[in-house]
Structure formats: structure tokens, C-alpha cells
Amino acid sequence: MTVMIRPHFDPNGNDFAIERVQDCTPILEWNERARKEEQRSDWGRHKARIPNVVLLKWMDEEHKRGNTTLRMFSKEFDELIFRKLEDPDYFYLRVDRPALQVGWH
Template sequence: MNVRFHLDANGRDMAIEHTQDVEPILEWNKAARREEQRSDWGRHVARIPNVVLVKWLDEEYAKGRTGLRMFSSEFDEIVQRKLQDPEWAYLRTDRPALQVGWL
């Protein structure tokens, strides 16, 4: 993931830009969905690009949850909810596309 800092012309305000080539991750997810997982122990459920995790964290900060930290149990609950949402189904690796409702 690349991080770029942009300083506003006023010299006080700054914006932070996060970028990442997510195509390899999304292709890996697509291939992983075609493979059968034989065990429920240690199943690979999803591969989430870092820029998506940062986006989700930023969304929560915008809602006022500024004490939230990535990889905390609270954030893990948010990730679990997001992965149940059909909008984010392409991040899942444990269900065929038809099962998550986006094909």
C-alpha cells in the first residue's frame, strides 16, 4: 500500500491518500472461491486489501468512533458485518459467487 501526504495551500491542513494495486488480491479471491475447502477449522474466509480496511476504519471515524483501532475486537466485528454484505462479497473466498448473490 502506498501512502501520500498532501499539504493544503494554507500550510496547516493535510490529506492522506492510500493507494494499492488490488487486482492480484481480487484475482486470488476469485480463484480461491473455485477451490473446495474441506475443513471448517482454519478456513480461509476472505482476503481484504489494506486500502479497503483503511476505508472501513475511516468510515467509522467519520461516524464519531475515533477510539476504534484496526485489528481490535470491535473492528473485527465491523469486518465480519461487512463480509456478510453482498456489496463486499467479492472479498470472500469461502463461498461460490452464486451463494453470496452477486453473479
């Protein structure tokens, strides 16, 4: 899915902002369907499908924390993704666990 970039001034008229926009609906719908399908093997098991705007958000959060050496597709970024996917706030991205198992309604 394509990420659109929308540069604009903040409402205060002084600060310039870059907004990243992506239609995440197809990804989230795919995740919902995939959670219902049994995965027969642990080898090559699909764990999650994450929209690009979420990955960019996580990267930005880390940079704001001072971790400016973090790079996408690095071992460190992979570890960050695995930690985030254990957070209940991001379980909607997971496809390897049924909804009841993660406390959804």
C-alpha cells in the same frame, strides 16, 4: 501488498489530503481463484482476503461516525469486519462462498 501514501492539496488549493493507494488486483484475482476451490474443513477456514486500503477505508468511516476509540486488530474491529463481509457490496472479498451463492453473475 504495499500501501503507498500520496499527500496532496485538494483541487480547492486549501485543504490537505492524504490518499492511500494499493494495487489490489493480485488480491482480488487470488480471491476469485480461491472461491473455486473446495475447503474441506470448517477449522481454520479461509473466509476472505481484504486489501489494506479497504481496511483503512472501513477504519476511516468508523472514525467519521464518531467511533474514535476503534483500533485495528481489536475485537471490535474484527466484529466490524465480519459485519462488512456480510454486506453484499463486499462479497467480492469473500472466498468461502461460491459466486452463485452470493448472487453474482
